Amino acid sequence: MSFSLYIFIGLFLLCICLLGVLALRLARKIRQQQRDLGGLSESLQRSREDAAEQKNRLAERSDLDRAKDEFISTVSHELRTPLTSIRGALGLLSSGLLGNVDTRAQNLLRIASTNTERLIRLINDILDLERMESGRAPVNVRRCSLYDLAREAVDSMSALAEAAQIRIELNSYAAHDSIYFNADPDRILQVLTNLLSNAIKFSPPVSTVSVQIEANAEALSLKVVDRGRGIPADKLESIFDRFQQVESSDSSKKGGTGLGLAICRSIIHQHGGVIWAQPNQGWAQANQNEAMTKHGNPGTTFCVQFSRNARVGDSILPVAATDVTERGEGLILVCDDDPGIRTVVSEQLSRHGYDVIEAGSGEEVIALAREQAMRDAPSPAISAILLDHYLPGLSGWETLRQLKNSPTTAAIPVIVLSVSSPSERPLLVGEAQGWVQKPYNEDLLLAELGRVLKARAKAVKISKHDFRTSRLTV
Protein backbone atom coordinates (compact mmCIF):
# COMPACT_ATOMS: atom_id res chain seq x y z
CA MET A 1 0.00 0.00 0.00
CA SER A 2 2.76 2.35 1.02
CA PHE A 3 4.66 1.31 -2.10
CA SER A 4 1.82 2.28 -4.33
CA LEU A 5 1.48 5.51 -2.37
CA TYR A 6 5.19 6.25 -3.10
CA ILE A 7 4.63 5.48 -6.76
CA PHE A 8 1.64 7.75 -6.78
CA ILE A 9 3.56 10.58 -5.11
CA GLY A 10 6.49 9.97 -7.48
CA LEU A 11 4.17 10.12 -10.50
CA PHE A 12 2.53 13.19 -9.08
CA LEU A 13 5.89 14.94 -8.68
CA LEU A 14 6.93 13.88 -12.16
CA CYS A 15 3.73 15.33 -13.56
CA ILE A 16 4.38 18.58 -11.71
CA CYS A 17 7.95 18.67 -13.05
CA LEU A 18 6.72 18.00 -16.59
CA LEU A 19 4.07 20.64 -16.20
CA GLY A 20 6.72 23.06 -14.89
CA VAL A 21 8.98 22.36 -17.84
CA LEU A 22 6.07 22.76 -20.21
CA ALA A 23 5.07 26.00 -18.51
CA LEU A 24 8.63 27.28 -18.73
CA ARG A 25 8.86 26.44 -22.43
CA LEU A 26 5.50 28.03 -23.06
CA ALA A 27 6.53 31.15 -21.23
CA ARG A 28 9.75 31.32 -23.28
CA LYS A 29 7.77 30.87 -26.46
CA ILE A 30 5.32 33.58 -25.47
CA ARG A 31 8.20 35.92 -24.67
CA GLN A 32 9.76 35.15 -28.05
CA GLN A 33 6.48 35.81 -29.80
CA GLN A 34 6.07 39.00 -27.87
CA ARG A 35 9.53 40.05 -29.03
CA ASP A 36 8.65 39.08 -32.62
CA LEU A 37 5.43 41.00 -32.37
CA GLY A 38 7.30 43.99 -31.05
CA GLY A 39 9.69 43.79 -33.99
CA LEU A 40 6.81 43.42 -36.39
CA SER A 41 4.96 46.40 -35.02
CA GLU A 42 8.21 48.33 -35.16
CA SER A 43 8.72 47.44 -38.81
CA LEU A 44 5.09 48.22 -39.47
CA GLN A 45 5.61 51.58 -37.86
CA ARG A 46 8.74 52.07 -39.96
CA SER A 47 6.98 51.22 -43.20
CA ARG A 48 4.13 53.50 -42.21
CA GLU A 49 6.66 56.27 -41.69
CA ASP A 50 8.30 55.41 -45.03
CA ALA A 51 4.95 55.61 -46.76
CA ALA A 52 4.21 58.95 -45.14
CA GLU A 53 7.62 60.23 -46.14
CA GLN A 54 7.09 59.09 -49.73
CA LYS A 55 3.71 60.71 -49.74
CA ASN A 56 5.26 63.95 -48.59
CA ARG A 57 7.95 63.72 -51.21
CA LEU A 58 5.37 63.18 -53.96
CA ALA A 59 3.35 66.12 -52.72
CA GLU A 60 6.48 68.26 -52.65
CA ARG A 61 7.38 67.18 -56.17
CA SER A 62 4.02 67.96 -57.70
CA ASP A 63 4.08 71.30 -55.89
CA LEU A 64 7.52 71.93 -57.40
CA ASP A 65 6.26 71.05 -60.89
CA ARG A 66 3.39 73.45 -60.51
CA ALA A 67 5.64 76.17 -59.12
CA LYS A 68 8.05 75.76 -62.03
CA ASP A 69 5.27 76.02 -64.62
CA GLU A 70 3.88 79.05 -62.94
CA PHE A 71 7.30 80.66 -62.66
CA ILE A 72 8.03 80.24 -66.36
CA SER A 73 4.62 81.55 -67.30
CA THR A 74 4.99 84.56 -65.01
CA VAL A 75 8.52 85.41 -66.12
CA SER A 76 7.46 85.22 -69.73
CA HIS A 77 4.51 87.53 -69.01
CA GLU A 78 6.60 89.96 -66.99
CA LEU A 79 9.21 90.19 -69.76
CA ARG A 80 6.65 90.65 -72.47
CA THR A 81 4.95 93.58 -70.82
CA PRO A 82 7.89 96.04 -70.93
CA LEU A 83 8.88 94.64 -74.33
CA THR A 84 5.45 95.60 -75.65
CA SER A 85 6.09 99.24 -74.83
CA ILE A 86 9.65 99.16 -76.16
CA ARG A 87 8.72 97.44 -79.40
CA GLY A 88 5.77 99.75 -79.89
CA ALA A 89 7.70 102.93 -79.25
CA LEU A 90 10.67 101.93 -81.43
CA GLY A 91 8.43 100.67 -84.22
CA LEU A 92 6.45 103.88 -84.37
CA LEU A 93 9.54 106.08 -84.19
CA SER A 94 11.48 104.25 -86.91
CA SER A 95 8.44 104.02 -89.22
CA GLY A 96 8.57 107.75 -89.84
CA LEU A 97 4.83 108.00 -89.15
CA LEU A 98 5.53 110.60 -86.49
CA GLY A 99 7.87 112.69 -88.63
CA ASN A 100 11.28 112.14 -90.16
CA VAL A 101 14.24 111.08 -88.09
CA ASP A 102 17.79 111.91 -89.17
CA THR A 103 19.96 109.12 -90.55
CA ARG A 104 22.16 108.59 -87.51
CA ALA A 105 19.19 108.46 -85.16
CA GLN A 106 17.45 106.14 -87.64
CA ASN A 107 20.43 103.79 -87.44
CA LEU A 108 20.28 103.75 -83.65
CA LEU A 109 16.57 103.04 -83.79
CA ARG A 110 17.22 100.16 -86.18
CA ILE A 111 19.76 98.68 -83.74
CA ALA A 112 17.31 98.97 -80.86
CA SER A 113 14.49 97.46 -82.95
CA THR A 114 16.43 94.44 -84.20
CA ASN A 115 17.65 93.67 -80.71
CA THR A 116 14.14 93.94 -79.31
CA GLU A 117 12.95 91.48 -81.95
CA ARG A 118 15.82 89.19 -80.98
CA LEU A 119 14.85 89.32 -77.32
CA ILE A 120 11.23 88.49 -78.19
CA ARG A 121 12.36 85.51 -80.30
CA LEU A 122 14.56 84.36 -77.43
CA ILE A 123 11.68 84.42 -74.95
CA ASN A 124 9.47 82.56 -77.42
CA ASP A 125 12.15 79.92 -78.04
CA ILE A 126 12.82 79.38 -74.33
CA LEU A 127 9.10 78.87 -73.72
CA ASP A 128 8.86 76.57 -76.73
CA LEU A 129 11.78 74.41 -75.67
CA GLU A 130 10.60 74.25 -72.07
CA ARG A 131 7.15 73.16 -73.20
CA MET A 132 8.58 70.54 -75.50
CA GLU A 133 10.93 69.07 -72.93
CA SER A 134 8.29 68.96 -70.23
CA GLY A 135 6.09 67.02 -72.64
CA ARG A 136 3.40 69.66 -72.74
CA ALA A 137 3.69 70.51 -76.40
CA PRO A 138 0.80 68.52 -77.88
CA VAL A 139 1.63 66.37 -80.89
CA ASN A 140 -1.09 66.20 -83.53
CA VAL A 141 -0.07 63.33 -85.73
CA ARG A 142 -1.44 63.10 -89.26
CA ARG A 143 -0.47 61.45 -92.49
CA CYS A 144 1.47 64.10 -94.39
CA SER A 145 3.62 64.53 -97.45
CA LEU A 146 7.19 65.57 -96.74
CA TYR A 147 7.28 67.22 -100.16
CA ASP A 148 4.22 69.38 -99.45
CA LEU A 149 5.67 70.42 -96.09
CA ALA A 150 9.01 71.30 -97.71
CA ARG A 151 7.18 73.28 -100.42
CA GLU A 152 5.28 75.22 -97.76
CA ALA A 153 8.50 75.93 -95.84
CA VAL A 154 10.29 77.10 -99.00
CA ASP A 155 7.39 79.39 -99.92
CA SER A 156 7.26 80.92 -96.46
CA MET A 157 10.99 81.69 -96.58
CA SER A 158 10.99 83.12 -100.11
CA ALA A 159 10.85 86.76 -98.99
CA LEU A 160 13.81 86.31 -96.65
CA ALA A 161 15.71 84.45 -99.37
CA GLU A 162 15.01 87.14 -101.93
CA ALA A 163 16.21 89.87 -99.58
CA ALA A 164 19.48 87.94 -99.10
CA GLN A 165 19.72 87.21 -102.87
CA ILE A 166 19.53 83.47 -102.28
CA ARG A 167 17.78 81.02 -104.58
CA ILE A 168 16.07 78.04 -102.94
CA GLU A 169 15.51 74.94 -105.06
CA LEU A 170 13.42 71.97 -104.01
CA ASN A 171 13.94 68.56 -105.58
CA SER A 172 12.37 65.26 -104.75
CA TYR A 173 14.14 62.09 -105.78
CA ALA A 174 11.43 59.96 -104.24
CA ALA A 175 8.45 58.23 -105.81
CA HIS A 176 5.25 60.16 -105.22
CA ASP A 177 3.65 57.63 -102.87
CA SER A 178 6.82 57.13 -100.83
CA ILE A 179 6.95 60.64 -99.39
CA TYR A 180 4.06 60.18 -96.97
CA PHE A 181 4.73 59.69 -93.27
CA ASN A 182 3.03 60.15 -89.91
CA ALA A 183 3.95 63.44 -88.30
CA ASP A 184 2.73 66.62 -86.71
CA PRO A 185 2.82 68.92 -89.77
CA ASP A 186 3.15 72.15 -87.75
CA ARG A 187 6.16 70.83 -85.87
CA ILE A 188 7.89 69.50 -88.99
CA LEU A 189 7.22 72.83 -90.71
CA GLN A 190 8.85 74.56 -87.74
CA VAL A 191 11.97 72.40 -88.24
CA LEU A 192 12.12 72.98 -91.98
CA THR A 193 11.69 76.75 -91.77
CA ASN A 194 14.33 76.85 -89.05
CA LEU A 195 16.82 74.89 -91.17
CA LEU A 196 16.06 77.06 -94.21
CA SER A 197 16.40 80.27 -92.23
CA ASN A 198 19.80 79.09 -90.98
CA ALA A 199 20.89 78.12 -94.49
CA ILE A 200 19.86 81.53 -95.84
CA LYS A 201 21.58 83.38 -92.97
CA PHE A 202 24.88 81.59 -93.49
CA SER A 203 24.94 81.53 -97.30
CA PRO A 204 26.89 84.06 -99.35
CA PRO A 205 24.74 86.28 -101.61
CA VAL A 206 23.84 84.98 -105.08
CA SER A 207 24.14 81.36 -104.04
CA THR A 208 21.69 78.49 -103.99
CA VAL A 209 20.22 76.59 -101.05
CA SER A 210 19.09 73.18 -102.14
CA VAL A 211 16.40 71.08 -100.46
CA GLN A 212 16.45 67.41 -101.46
CA ILE A 213 14.00 64.68 -100.56
CA GLU A 214 14.92 61.04 -100.81
CA ALA A 215 13.09 57.89 -99.84
CA ASN A 216 13.63 54.17 -99.79
CA ALA A 217 12.03 51.19 -98.12
CA GLU A 218 13.65 51.93 -94.75
CA ALA A 219 13.71 55.67 -94.44
CA LEU A 220 12.46 59.02 -95.63
CA SER A 221 15.01 61.81 -95.60
CA LEU A 222 15.39 65.48 -96.34
CA LYS A 223 18.59 67.47 -96.84
CA VAL A 224 19.13 71.19 -96.72
CA VAL A 225 22.39 72.00 -98.50
CA ASP A 226 23.92 75.45 -98.27
CA ARG A 227 27.06 77.05 -99.65
CA GLY A 228 27.98 78.78 -96.41
CA ARG A 229 31.28 78.88 -94.59
CA GLY A 230 30.75 75.34 -93.25
CA ILE A 231 30.85 74.03 -89.70
CA PRO A 232 34.14 72.84 -88.14
CA ALA A 233 34.16 69.07 -87.55
CA ASP A 234 34.33 69.47 -83.77
CA LYS A 235 31.15 71.55 -83.76
CA LEU A 236 28.94 69.41 -85.99
CA GLU A 237 27.41 67.80 -82.91
CA SER A 238 27.45 70.62 -80.39
CA ILE A 239 25.52 73.08 -82.57
CA PHE A 240 22.40 71.13 -81.60
CA ASP A 241 22.95 71.99 -77.94
CA ARG A 242 21.37 75.03 -76.36
CA PHE A 243 23.12 78.34 -76.91
CA GLN A 244 25.92 76.70 -78.91
CA GLN A 245 26.81 78.56 -82.02
CA VAL A 246 29.77 78.16 -84.34
CA GLU A 247 31.01 81.64 -83.53
CA SER A 248 30.03 83.45 -80.40
CA SER A 249 29.26 86.58 -82.42
CA ASP A 250 26.67 84.71 -84.51
CA SER A 251 23.77 85.47 -82.25
CA SER A 252 24.28 89.19 -82.53
CA LYS A 253 25.27 89.20 -86.21
CA LYS A 254 22.70 86.73 -87.47
CA GLY A 255 19.93 87.44 -84.98
CA GLY A 256 19.58 83.83 -83.93
CA THR A 257 18.64 82.79 -80.42
CA GLY A 258 20.99 79.82 -80.12
CA LEU A 259 18.00 77.60 -79.44
CA GLY A 260 16.71 76.93 -82.96
CA LEU A 261 18.63 73.71 -83.59
CA ALA A 262 17.94 72.42 -80.06
CA ILE A 263 14.23 72.87 -80.79
CA CYS A 264 14.64 71.11 -84.15
CA ARG A 265 16.36 68.17 -82.54
CA SER A 266 13.72 67.93 -79.87
CA ILE A 267 10.96 67.85 -82.48
CA ILE A 268 12.70 65.32 -84.71
CA HIS A 269 13.39 63.00 -81.77
CA GLN A 270 9.76 63.26 -80.80
CA HIS A 271 9.00 61.93 -84.28
CA GLY A 272 11.38 59.01 -83.85
CA GLY A 273 13.77 60.54 -86.39
CA VAL A 274 17.36 61.72 -86.43
CA ILE A 275 18.91 65.04 -87.41
CA TRP A 276 22.56 65.77 -88.01
CA ALA A 277 24.90 68.11 -89.85
CA GLN A 278 27.72 67.15 -92.19
CA PRO A 279 30.05 68.89 -94.63
CA ASN A 280 28.67 68.88 -98.19
CA GLN A 281 29.36 65.76 -100.14
CA GLY A 282 32.03 66.27 -102.72
CA TRP A 283 33.61 68.99 -100.64
CA ALA A 284 36.12 66.68 -99.02
CA GLN A 285 37.24 65.53 -102.45
CA ALA A 286 37.35 69.04 -103.80
CA ASN A 287 39.38 70.09 -100.81
CA GLN A 288 41.92 67.39 -101.49
CA ASN A 289 42.17 68.51 -105.08
CA GLU A 290 42.77 72.00 -103.82
CA ALA A 291 39.85 73.14 -105.87
CA MET A 292 38.56 75.36 -103.10
CA THR A 293 38.33 78.39 -105.30
CA LYS A 294 36.16 76.58 -107.78
CA HIS A 295 33.72 75.39 -105.16
CA GLY A 296 33.84 78.45 -102.99
CA ASN A 297 32.70 77.72 -99.45
CA PRO A 298 32.56 74.19 -98.12
CA GLY A 299 28.94 74.58 -97.09
CA THR A 300 26.90 72.39 -94.79
CA THR A 301 24.26 69.72 -95.29
CA PHE A 302 21.61 69.32 -92.62
CA CYS A 303 20.00 65.91 -92.81
CA VAL A 304 16.71 64.87 -91.28
CA GLN A 305 15.79 61.22 -91.46
CA PHE A 306 12.61 59.42 -90.45
CA SER A 307 12.75 55.67 -90.17
CA ARG A 308 9.79 53.89 -91.77
CA ASN A 309 9.48 51.67 -88.70
CA ALA A 310 9.64 54.54 -86.26
CA ARG A 311 6.44 55.91 -84.89
CA VAL A 312 5.92 59.27 -83.37
CA GLY A 313 7.17 58.99 -79.84
CA ASP A 314 9.92 56.50 -80.74
CA SER A 315 13.48 57.58 -80.19
CA ILE A 316 16.89 56.45 -81.17
CA LEU A 317 17.82 55.35 -77.66
CA PRO A 318 19.89 52.18 -77.62
CA VAL A 319 17.85 49.02 -77.20
CA ALA A 320 18.20 47.37 -73.80
CA ALA A 321 19.79 43.97 -73.87
CA THR A 322 16.60 42.34 -72.66
CA ASP A 323 14.62 39.72 -74.43
CA VAL A 324 11.50 41.38 -75.71
CA THR A 325 10.45 38.65 -78.09
CA GLU A 326 8.59 36.98 -75.21
CA ARG A 327 4.86 37.45 -75.44
CA GLY A 328 3.36 39.42 -72.65
CA GLU A 329 0.12 38.85 -70.88
CA GLY A 330 -2.06 40.88 -68.60
CA LEU A 331 -4.25 43.94 -68.69
CA ILE A 332 -2.33 47.20 -69.04
CA LEU A 333 -3.90 50.59 -68.42
CA VAL A 334 -2.32 53.20 -70.67
CA CYS A 335 -2.78 56.82 -69.65
CA ASP A 336 -1.68 59.76 -71.78
CA ASP A 337 -3.64 62.90 -72.58
CA ASP A 338 -2.39 62.75 -76.15
CA PRO A 339 -4.66 60.35 -78.08
CA GLY A 340 -1.94 59.84 -80.71
CA ILE A 341 0.57 58.54 -78.17
CA ARG A 342 -2.14 56.43 -76.51
CA THR A 343 -2.98 54.77 -79.81
CA VAL A 344 0.66 54.06 -80.62
CA VAL A 345 1.42 52.59 -77.17
CA SER A 346 -1.77 50.51 -77.19
CA GLU A 347 -0.99 49.15 -80.60
CA GLN A 348 2.56 48.20 -79.59
CA LEU A 349 1.36 46.49 -76.42
CA SER A 350 -1.47 44.57 -78.02
CA ARG A 351 0.87 43.43 -80.78
CA HIS A 352 2.89 41.78 -78.01
CA GLY A 353 -0.05 39.99 -76.46
CA TYR A 354 -1.18 42.45 -73.78
CA ASP A 355 -4.75 43.54 -73.29
CA VAL A 356 -5.00 47.29 -73.13
CA ILE A 357 -7.43 49.81 -71.74
CA GLU A 358 -6.87 53.53 -72.29
CA ALA A 359 -7.38 56.57 -70.12
CA GLY A 360 -6.97 60.20 -71.10
CA SER A 361 -6.62 61.71 -67.63
CA GLY A 362 -5.45 60.98 -64.09
CA GLU A 363 -9.03 61.04 -62.81
CA GLU A 364 -9.97 58.40 -65.36
CA VAL A 365 -7.02 56.22 -64.32
CA ILE A 366 -8.10 56.24 -60.68
CA ALA A 367 -11.71 55.49 -61.54
CA LEU A 368 -10.74 52.63 -63.88
CA ALA A 369 -8.21 51.15 -61.43
CA ARG A 370 -10.77 51.17 -58.59
CA GLU A 371 -13.48 49.73 -60.80
CA GLN A 372 -11.19 46.90 -61.93
CA ALA A 373 -10.02 46.19 -58.38
CA MET A 374 -13.63 45.89 -57.12
CA ARG A 375 -14.53 43.34 -59.75
CA ASP A 376 -14.61 39.65 -58.88
CA ALA A 377 -12.55 37.13 -60.74
CA PRO A 378 -12.46 35.94 -63.47
CA SER A 379 -12.48 39.50 -64.91
CA PRO A 380 -8.84 40.49 -65.23
CA ALA A 381 -7.50 43.01 -62.73
CA ILE A 382 -5.02 45.60 -64.01
CA SER A 383 -1.49 44.18 -64.17
CA ALA A 384 0.27 47.50 -64.60
CA ILE A 385 -0.36 51.15 -65.36
CA LEU A 386 1.64 53.19 -67.89
CA LEU A 387 1.28 56.73 -66.66
CA ASP A 388 2.15 59.93 -68.51
CA HIS A 389 4.07 62.35 -66.31
CA TYR A 390 2.38 65.52 -67.43
CA LEU A 391 -1.40 65.45 -67.51
CA PRO A 392 -3.87 68.30 -67.52
CA GLY A 393 -6.03 68.36 -64.39
CA LEU A 394 -4.81 65.74 -61.95
CA SER A 395 -1.07 65.52 -62.76
CA GLY A 396 0.83 62.27 -63.20
CA TRP A 397 2.39 62.63 -59.76
CA GLU A 398 -0.88 63.32 -58.02
CA THR A 399 -2.44 60.35 -59.79
CA LEU A 400 0.48 58.17 -58.67
CA ARG A 401 0.09 59.39 -55.11
CA GLN A 402 -3.63 58.68 -55.03
CA LEU A 403 -3.10 55.21 -56.50
CA LYS A 404 -0.46 54.39 -53.88
CA ASN A 405 -2.59 55.78 -51.06
CA SER A 406 -5.61 53.67 -51.80
CA PRO A 407 -5.44 50.07 -50.49
CA THR A 408 -7.38 48.76 -53.50
CA THR A 409 -4.92 50.14 -56.02
CA ALA A 410 -1.63 50.43 -54.09
CA ALA A 411 -0.31 47.09 -55.33
CA ILE A 412 -0.69 47.88 -59.05
CA PRO A 413 2.77 48.58 -60.45
CA VAL A 414 3.09 51.94 -62.19
CA ILE A 415 5.52 52.74 -64.99
CA VAL A 416 6.03 56.43 -65.55
CA LEU A 417 6.32 57.67 -69.12
CA SER A 418 8.21 60.92 -68.84
CA VAL A 419 10.27 63.25 -70.95
CA SER A 420 12.55 63.76 -67.97
CA SER A 421 15.18 61.20 -67.19
CA PRO A 422 14.91 59.41 -63.83
CA SER A 423 18.18 61.03 -62.79
CA GLU A 424 16.51 64.43 -63.07
CA ARG A 425 13.80 63.28 -60.70
CA PRO A 426 15.58 60.96 -58.29
CA LEU A 427 13.00 61.60 -55.58
CA LEU A 428 10.31 60.05 -57.67
CA VAL A 429 12.04 57.03 -59.07
CA GLY A 430 11.31 55.14 -55.90
CA GLU A 431 7.60 55.87 -56.03
CA ALA A 432 6.99 54.25 -59.36
CA GLN A 433 8.01 50.70 -60.19
CA GLY A 434 9.35 51.56 -63.61
CA TRP A 435 10.42 54.46 -65.75
CA VAL A 436 10.47 54.96 -69.48
CA GLN A 437 11.82 58.18 -70.88
CA LYS A 438 9.98 59.85 -73.73
CA PRO A 439 10.54 59.85 -76.64
CA TYR A 440 10.69 56.13 -76.04
CA ASN A 441 11.76 53.12 -77.96
CA GLU A 442 9.24 50.29 -78.35
CA ASP A 443 11.72 47.59 -77.30
CA LEU A 444 12.74 49.52 -74.19
CA LEU A 445 9.13 50.03 -73.20
CA LEU A 446 8.35 46.33 -73.59
CA ALA A 447 11.50 45.33 -71.73
CA GLU A 448 10.67 47.64 -68.85
CA LEU A 449 7.07 46.45 -68.69
CA GLY A 450 8.23 42.83 -68.73
CA ARG A 451 10.72 43.53 -65.93
CA VAL A 452 8.13 45.24 -63.74
CA LEU A 453 5.56 42.49 -64.26
CA LYS A 454 8.15 39.80 -63.43
CA ALA A 455 9.20 41.66 -60.27
CA ARG A 456 5.56 41.88 -59.25
CA ALA A 457 4.90 38.17 -59.85
CA LYS A 458 7.96 37.30 -57.74
CA ALA A 459 6.95 39.66 -54.94
CA VAL A 460 3.42 38.25 -54.86
CA LYS A 461 4.85 34.72 -54.63
CA ILE A 462 7.16 35.56 -51.70
CA SER A 463 4.53 37.26 -49.64
CA LYS A 464 1.04 38.18 -50.52
CA HIS A 465 0.99 40.91 -47.93
CA ASP A 466 4.46 42.29 -48.14
CA PHE A 467 4.53 43.68 -51.66
CA ARG A 468 7.87 45.33 -52.11
CA THR A 469 8.54 47.39 -55.16
CA SER A 470 11.75 47.04 -57.01
CA ARG A 471 13.64 50.12 -57.88
CA LEU A 472 14.70 50.75 -61.41
CA THR A 473 18.35 51.54 -61.76
CA VAL A 474 19.27 53.46 -64.83
Place this chain on the structure above:
Amino acid sequence: MRRILIIDDEEDIREVAALSLEATAGWEVATACNGADGLRAAANSRPFPDAILMDVMMPDMDGPTTFRLMQQNPDLAGIPVLLLTAKVQGVDQRRFAGLGVTAVLFKPFNPLTLAEQICEKLGWKE
Protein backbone atom coordinates in the same frame (compact mmCIF):
# COMPACT_ATOMS: atom_id res chain seq x y z
CA MET B 1 -13.89 106.83 -88.42
CA ARG B 2 -13.59 103.93 -85.99
CA ARG B 3 -13.71 104.53 -82.26
CA ILE B 4 -11.65 102.23 -80.09
CA LEU B 5 -11.45 101.94 -76.31
CA ILE B 6 -8.17 100.62 -74.91
CA ILE B 7 -8.21 99.23 -71.36
CA ASP B 8 -4.75 98.45 -69.93
CA ASP B 9 -3.17 99.14 -66.54
CA GLU B 10 0.24 99.88 -68.13
CA GLU B 11 0.34 103.54 -69.08
CA ASP B 12 3.15 103.04 -71.60
CA ILE B 13 1.29 100.31 -73.42
CA ARG B 14 -1.89 102.42 -73.50
CA GLU B 15 0.07 105.27 -75.03
CA VAL B 16 1.91 103.18 -77.61
CA ALA B 17 -1.21 101.26 -78.66
CA ALA B 18 -3.27 104.46 -78.92
CA LEU B 19 -0.57 106.20 -80.92
CA SER B 20 -0.22 103.19 -83.16
CA LEU B 21 -3.96 103.05 -83.99
CA GLU B 22 -4.19 106.84 -84.45
CA ALA B 23 -1.07 107.09 -86.63
CA THR B 24 -1.51 103.98 -88.78
CA ALA B 25 -5.30 103.86 -89.18
CA GLY B 26 -6.49 107.31 -88.14
CA TRP B 27 -8.91 105.88 -85.57
CA GLU B 28 -10.20 107.78 -82.58
CA VAL B 29 -8.87 106.19 -79.41
CA ALA B 30 -10.01 106.52 -75.78
CA THR B 31 -8.16 104.82 -72.94
CA ALA B 32 -8.96 103.51 -69.46
CA CYS B 33 -6.51 102.26 -66.85
CA ASN B 34 -8.49 99.46 -65.20
CA GLY B 35 -11.60 97.31 -65.57
CA ALA B 36 -13.97 99.51 -63.56
CA ASP B 37 -12.75 102.65 -65.33
CA GLY B 38 -13.14 100.83 -68.65
CA LEU B 39 -16.74 99.82 -67.91
CA ARG B 40 -17.58 103.42 -66.99
CA ALA B 41 -15.82 104.82 -70.06
CA ALA B 42 -17.60 102.37 -72.36
CA ALA B 43 -21.03 103.00 -70.83
CA ASN B 44 -20.65 106.80 -70.87
CA SER B 45 -19.26 107.25 -74.36
CA ARG B 46 -21.70 108.29 -77.10
CA PRO B 47 -21.67 106.73 -79.58
CA PHE B 48 -20.43 103.51 -78.02
CA PRO B 49 -16.95 102.37 -79.09
CA ASP B 50 -16.79 100.16 -82.21
CA ALA B 51 -14.42 97.79 -80.43
CA ILE B 52 -12.65 97.38 -77.10
CA LEU B 53 -9.01 96.32 -76.83
CA MET B 54 -8.45 95.02 -73.32
CA ASP B 55 -5.55 93.68 -71.27
CA VAL B 56 -6.07 90.40 -69.37
CA MET B 57 -4.04 90.83 -66.20
CA MET B 58 -5.11 93.98 -64.38
CA PRO B 59 -5.23 94.68 -60.66
CA ASP B 60 -8.64 94.62 -58.90
CA MET B 61 -10.72 93.60 -61.88
CA ASP B 62 -9.06 91.53 -64.61
CA GLY B 63 -9.96 91.46 -68.29
CA PRO B 64 -12.16 88.33 -68.20
CA THR B 65 -14.20 89.72 -65.26
CA THR B 66 -14.60 93.08 -66.97
CA PHE B 67 -15.74 91.23 -70.11
CA ARG B 68 -18.34 89.24 -68.14
CA LEU B 69 -19.73 92.40 -66.55
CA MET B 70 -19.86 94.02 -69.98
CA GLN B 71 -21.95 91.10 -71.25
CA GLN B 72 -24.48 91.75 -68.47
CA ASN B 73 -24.97 95.34 -69.61
CA PRO B 74 -27.32 95.31 -72.66
CA ASP B 75 -25.74 98.54 -73.95
CA LEU B 76 -22.24 97.06 -73.99
CA ALA B 77 -22.90 93.39 -74.70
CA GLY B 78 -22.80 93.88 -78.47
CA ILE B 79 -19.41 95.61 -78.60
CA PRO B 80 -16.68 93.31 -79.93
CA VAL B 81 -13.91 92.77 -77.35
CA LEU B 82 -10.35 91.84 -78.27
CA LEU B 83 -8.12 90.65 -75.45
CA LEU B 84 -4.52 91.81 -75.66
CA THR B 85 -2.35 89.51 -73.60
CA ALA B 86 1.24 88.66 -72.82
CA LYS B 87 0.16 85.15 -71.84
CA VAL B 88 0.95 83.13 -74.92
CA GLN B 89 0.89 79.58 -73.64
CA GLY B 90 -1.58 77.16 -75.17
CA VAL B 91 -3.43 76.64 -71.89
CA ASP B 92 -4.02 80.38 -71.49
CA GLN B 93 -5.01 80.75 -75.13
CA ARG B 94 -7.67 78.05 -74.82
CA ARG B 95 -8.96 79.60 -71.60
CA PHE B 96 -9.31 83.04 -73.20
CA ALA B 97 -10.91 81.65 -76.34
CA GLY B 98 -13.49 79.92 -74.13
CA LEU B 99 -14.60 83.24 -72.63
CA GLY B 100 -16.49 84.24 -75.75
CA VAL B 101 -14.40 87.28 -76.67
CA THR B 102 -14.14 88.17 -80.36
CA ALA B 103 -10.40 87.54 -80.61
CA VAL B 104 -7.19 87.27 -78.63
CA LEU B 105 -4.14 89.30 -79.72
CA PHE B 106 -0.68 88.85 -78.28
CA LYS B 107 1.87 91.14 -76.76
CA PRO B 108 4.34 92.34 -77.81
CA PHE B 109 2.25 93.53 -80.78
CA ASN B 110 3.69 95.13 -83.87
CA PRO B 111 2.63 98.82 -83.71
CA LEU B 112 2.62 99.12 -87.49
CA THR B 113 0.20 96.23 -88.04
CA LEU B 114 -1.96 96.33 -84.89
CA ALA B 115 -4.80 98.16 -86.69
CA GLU B 116 -4.60 95.69 -89.58
CA GLN B 117 -4.80 92.80 -87.14
CA ILE B 118 -7.88 94.26 -85.49
CA CYS B 119 -9.56 94.81 -88.88
CA GLU B 120 -8.81 91.24 -89.87
CA LYS B 121 -10.23 89.79 -86.65
CA LEU B 122 -13.38 91.91 -86.87
CA GLY B 123 -13.83 91.60 -90.62
CA TRP B 124 -13.58 95.35 -91.06
CA LYS B 125 -12.71 96.58 -94.52
CA GLU B 126 -10.87 99.87 -94.19
